Amino acid sequence: MIIRLILREILDYEIDELSGTVVNYYFTCKREAWLYHHKIHPDNWDDNIIVGRALADSESKKHKNVFDYLHFDKIKNKNGHFEVTEFKKSLKNSLSAEKQLLFYIYLLHKAIPKLKIVTGYIQSGKKRHKIEVSDDILKSFSLELYELFLVVKSEHPEKEIFKKICKKCAYYDYCF
Numbered sequence: 322m323i324i325r326l327i328l329r330e331i332l333d334y335e336i337d338e339l340s341g342t343v344v345n346y347y348f349t350c351k352r353e354a355w356l357y358h359h360k361i362h363p364d365n366w367d368d369n370i371i372v373g374r375a376l377a378d379s380e381s382k383k384h385k386n387v388f389d390y391l392h393f394d395k396i397k398n399k400n401g402h403f404e405v406t407e408f409k410k411s412l413k414n415s416l417s418a419e420k421q422l423l424f425y426i427y428l429l430h431k432a433i434p435k436l437k438i439v440t441g442y443i444q445s446g447k448k449r450h451k452i453e454v455s456d457d458i459l460k461s462f463s464l465e466l467y468e469l470f471l472v473v474k475s476e477h478p479e480k481e482i483f484k485k486i487c488k489k490c491a492y493y494d495y496c497f
């Protein structure tokens with residue numbers, strides 16, 4: 322109980338340092354999340370990433386707190402039950418996309434504690450993947466967020482470990 326209270330205090334204080342992108346990267350590669358969080362950006366980002374980054378940077382200047390980062394691609398209110406959808410190019414890396422959306426839902430619940438449970442969907446074309454949300458899931462996610470926070474705030478990034486996705490990662494030259 323005490324640990325949970327301490328964790329909550331830490332998260333309440335520091336969570337605005339995190340972003341959906343860092344959460345997404347963390348569940349793909351902890352080293353990538355650390356590099357991004359420390360504003361180390363690769364030179365070989367493709368045009369999509371550069372445009373996205375420019376938009377994010379200009380948006381972030383307007384943001385005053387973490388709740389301003391809540392930007393669902395689509396949100397529907399069905400008699401007080403919210404449905405939120407995040408569109409992705411593909412569902413290949415669905416775990417990261419799922420955690421990113423869960424992060425937004427988690428923030429939404431923190432902002433509006435009386436909010437009825439939100440249902441989340443990741444959608445790519447006509448394929449739709451439902452994300453389960455419950456109090457227990459949100460509680461265990463808050464612990465994952467705390468672990469994430471410790472990883473990105475640590476002094477050094479996690480050691481590079483080669484995996485299949487590294488070949489397409491913009492940070493490849495930073496690692497190998």
Ligand code: SF4
Nearest residue numbers: 350353487490492496
């Ligand atoms: S190249 Fe591989 S180890 Fe390095 S940041 Fe990318 S995914 Fe992570």
